[in-house]
């Protein structure tokens with residue numbers, strides 16, 4: 001099994017632990033490799049086994065002297081459950097990472113998850129950026145997300161669990177084909193990986209290299225807190241990629257409609273939260289705020305052609321001089 005640990009270069013690690021196949025294996029792999037970490041688990045209370053999974057997490061934490069963070073919540077309905085669960089999960093992780101000064105969030109995503117996502121996006125209509133979603137290393141807010149098992153298949157992970165007699169839980173909702181993800185998993189990704197694991201891994205590697213070459217063309221001229229200013233690449237495709245990635249770090253995903261609108265209107269507020277403006281040679285991305293601005297500053301913002309939706313944030317944070325210096 002290929003375990004990628006090169007990016008873990010700190011003691012401040014938090015493992016997202018669900019008690020399932022992948023995170024149970026990862027717990028013991030990290031222990032084996034003497035990597036220091038704590039764990040976080042969310043109980044959505046939609047399956048009766050979830051209490052036992054939390055007990056298992058507590059048991060492991062106690063035995064191996066780990067701090068454990070538990071969030072107990074009640075998700076009201078199954079509709080759009082995966083999205084709701086993900087939002088709750090990352091809200092909880094964001095809070096823990098910030099409050100306890102963790103630097104890396106470690107998740108147990110693996111190759112089957114990556115192929116499943118790829119195929120789901122592929123059948124929806126997607127470009128390289130959307131197809132490749134599970135990278136070994138990514139960034140969110142002020143922290144890193146690391147996926148050490150992303151090159152290992154479920155089959156390899158199960159073999160590791162068996163060889164080491166490690167307990168884990170099987171989430172029965174994984175068989176429920178009403179979840180689109182499970183439909184893809186059962187009918188396509190698992191079968192393809194059984195037969196073509198090495199080729200699939202190589203293809204992901206080539207595609208990721210292509211994506212890295214594209215990323216080299218992206219130039220960020222200013223990053224201050226949540227304000228980012230990039231050079232306009234004059235290539236719609238690449239500009240959207242820049243915007244997409246920045247929004248992803250902020251926990252937002254651009255819809256097809258929004259993506260077309262940004263390119264058409266050049267100025268847009270996404271989900272009432274983030275302002276995106278493509279103005280001449282630059283792309284501005286920052287939180288969208290509303291507040292009166294003093295008249296003389298308003299004038300200065302206008303003269304310097306600062307995008308309307310970005311003005312308040314730049315004013316509030318005293319970034320105007322820095323922005324002017326950068327764009328002149």
Ligand SMILES: Nc1ncnc2c1ncn2[C@@H]1O[C@H](COP(=O)(O)OP(=O)(O)OP(=O)(O)O)[C@@H](O)[C@H]1O
Pocket residue numbers: 015016017018019020021022023024040041042043044089106107108109113171
């Ligand atoms: N309830 C949860 N609490 C904490 N972390 C979770 C939870 N559910 C998922 N994760 C994290 O997100 C990753 C991907 O989620 P996914 O739904 O694919 O995993 P899973 O099948 O529920 O669990 P596992 O990865 O342990 O088999 C998990 O590997 C785990 O690191």
